Structures are given as structure tokens and as C-alpha cells.
Amino acid sequence: MGALSEPYLQHALLAGTAVAVASGLVGYLLVLRAAVFTADALSHVAFTGGIAALALGVDVRLGLLAVTVAGALGLGLLGRRGRPDDVVTGGVFAWVLGLGVLALSAYSTSSSAAGGGAGVLSGSLLSLTPGTAWRSVAVCAVVAVGVVAVARPLIFASLDEAVAASRGVPVRALGLALLVLLAVTTVEATQAVGALLVLGLLAAPGGAALRLTTRPLRGMAVSAGVAVGSMWAGLAVATALPRTPPSFAILAVAAGTYLVAALATSRRPRALR
């Protein structure tokens, strides 16, 4: 446990745990709504927004946040009842990738002027500054509170949209709220732990939780727990075997947990959805 006295590992644990809690909570709801693809698309929106901000010489953090939240709202408004379907997401996604190529080519021709800042787009868990780590904690705490606040009606709206709407639940507003929370999580995670990690931390714990319990609120807690557990176990593995990238170790634990949960419960009768 001597490694725990290393400051870089303390920062990694701090930010990693915060991002894991936020992604575990948001991820469960995404999986419940079959919307993990939206997270994939939004992480590319974030990348495009960041590069565009670099190319234009605007503040990167601000550009990243503004573009990603706008992308989330745009997707939500294009979908029915704040729920973008597979085709709408895919179509917007493809265009955003094209814009990313344009921004990248503009940035690489003007990169001498824009200078550094590209590091913002490739966060790395083991090289965080204390400032970034604590900012992650603050942002993720806000996301977690937001998710818990909308959780009950959102679960209702996700499981039975028509009935929820007829009961006066603001289905569309709740869908948009989840997309904004997802956008904020993606932006923060991109800067702190890298875009790659966040997709896996949204998908795998949520999938495992859906298998392990049929009760949605408990499922949210299980999902956050699996995400945090994967983060800690993965960081431990990455510390013990220094050539292993931490993102791989963390995702391997999360995916393994999901696989075990899926196989262990595959003979049980159909649960939720």
C-alpha cells in the first residue's frame, strides 16, 4: 500500500472515483433507454468541439463544454420526446466526424499559432494536476446530484414512455436533462481520464447492473458500485504492472464484470426489458 502515498496515484483515485460514480449513474439510465450510442456520438462531438476551439483560438474548455451541450440538446430535439433514435444519432454523428476532419485539417495548418492546449482533449488518469482532480470531483458531484434528482420520473419515462406522458410526466424535458448530464460527464471525463474510458464506464457497469437487479433505483446504485470497483481494481492492476495502460486495466475489469453477470444470469427468466 506504499504506492498510495504517491501524489499522482491519489489524484488518479480521486478523479477516477468521481468520474466512475457519475458515469455509473448516468450509464445505468442510458442502458435502460438503449442509448449508449448517444454517448459514443457525444464523445466525438466533444473532440470536434475541442479541435474547433483550438483552430479558432477560443478557450478550449469553454468551447468543449458549449459544443457538447449544444450537440446533446440538438440530438434530443431531433428525436421524438427527447429521445434520439439510432438513425438520427448515426446521421448527426457521421456529419460531426466530417466536421472534425475539417477542424483537424484547419488546426494542423495553424497549429503553430494555436500552440499547446491539445492536451485538454486527451486526459490521462496518471498525470493529473491537483486542480484538475478536484474540479472533476466538483463537476461529477453536480452530475450525480442531478441524476439522483431526475432519477425516479426518468426511470418511469424510460420504462413506459406512453403511460408516463399520459400521467403528466415531462418526458421530453427529462430526456433532454439526461442528455445534458451525459454531455457534462463526457466533457469532464474527456479532460480528466480520456474519452475512451468514459464510453466503457457508461456501458459496462450499466449492463451489469441491469442483469444483477430488476429494481431500477437499486440498479443505479449497483451500476455506480461496479464502476467505482472497476476503477479501483484497474488502477491497482496498472500500478502493479506498469506497462499496462490504466484505461485498459479498468475497462477489462468492468467488461469482465459485465460478462460474468450476463453469463451467470442467462438462464434466469427475463427480468427488466
Added chain:
Amino acid sequence: MSDAVLSLDVVADLREMWSLPFMVTAFRAGTLVAVLAGVVGWFMVTRRQAFAGHTLSVIGFPGAAAAVWLGLPVTLGYLGAALLAAGVLAVVPQRGRGEESAAIGTVQALALASGFLFLALHGRLLTGSTSLLFGNVLGIGQGQVAGLLVLTLVVLALLAGAGRVLMFASLDPAVAAAHGVPVRLLGTAFLLVLAVTAASTAQVTGALLVFALMVLPAATAQLLTARPARALLLSVGIGLLVMWTSLTVAFYSPWPLGFWLTTIAFALYVAAASGARLRRRAWAR
């Protein structure tokens, strides 16, 4: 893309563009990719598998990284990774769309992370990883075009044989299953076809172009007609139109092909979606 200047003489402009061998190759490869992606994309969009399509088109990166690490041919890495991922997605038990989406996200994230692991183990950077993602149509070789032609013919032959049944299973899985159609088996087979298509074309033109050409023309076609077979043909037609237009525009402009292709395809999609919305409103009245 070049220093060429557009004149008002269309024939002269086309002649100038096609006097360059790499542009002819780019047109040939682009045409094949547009046909292949238009057909496979129609099934992908109908089956609501765009997420799987995107995952399978970027999965070549870890495959290539693994191949470089093990000293194997890169093509083997591309195909192996895509087939492995498609196999995993077909085998892992999934109940409902929520779990499907979780499984695909997990596979994509873990695969990309494995790519970085292979790079770390190999100890050096993979050259050309940007062309892996965004493609470089100007550097396509004759052999690659021949490979694409073979792939297109094989996939078209497969779909000519099983297309009607697959169409039935894609449009109404429950009714198809009740009629004794092996829906699950067809689903697995289609995932494998999607994997091979996405991986091999991504190696030639980049993951971006493949994904855009699979999603957007098919989505546009479905908005324009409700009849499946007509939509399939229309999807190929739109794909070809988008590909040829954007290759030409990109040749005469400083902006990259990926930008033009996705923008033109997205503009057509938005136009079709607006038209469909107006028509619905007219019906409602």
C-alpha cells in the same frame, strides 16, 4: 486537395481531374465503397444497428495494433478484430435493446483500450493511425481496388441469395420467426457481413467514410420511400451521387473529402427529413 482551378467548361474540368491516375483510382474505389456501403447500410439502418456499424468500423485500429505487435499482416488484424467483435456481439446473451447497446459500447471501449495496450507492449507508435480513422483516398493502390471489387461482388452475391429472407427478418423479426425464418442465425450472419465490409473498406478509405456512407444514404432513402426494395436501390444511388460529387468538389477545394462527403450526405438527409415532416403535417390536416 489540389491546385487545380475550376473553369466553366465541365468536360475540360472532368478531363483535367481524370488525367491524374490517383483521382481515377479514387473514383473507382469510391464507387465500389458507395455501392457496398449503400447495400449493407440499408440493412444496418433497417435493423437499427448503426452503433454496431460504427463499432465495427473503428475496430480495425486495435486489430492493426495487435497485428503489428505480433508481426502479422495488418489486413489479418483488421479482419480478425472485426470478426472477433461481431462474434462476441452475436454470442453474448442480450435481452432487449438496452443490453444490446451496453454490450456494443463495452466491446468498442475495451477493443480500443486493447489497441493502446498492444501499442504500449509494442513500444512504439502505429504509423498512419490518422489515416486509419479518416482515410486517405489519394493513396489507394490498384491491388486495393481489386480487393474491394472482390469483396463487393461476394457481399452482393451473398445478399442476392439471402437478401429477401434477411429483409423479412429485419423488417419484422417476430412475424419472420413465426414463419420459421432462422432470425437469430441471420442476425449473426449479417453482423459478420457488416464486420467484413466495415473492416476491409475502413482499411482503404478510413472508418469515417465507411460509416457515413452506411448511415446517411440509407437513412435518406428510407425517408423518401416506404418500399424496401426501392429504398435499397435508392440508398445505393444516393451513395454514388454523394461520393462522385464530393470527390469532384474536394478535388477543386482546399477542404478535405471527409468533410465534403459527410456534409453533402447530411444535407440530403436533412432535406429528406424536412420533406417527410412537411408531408406528415399535410396529411394530418
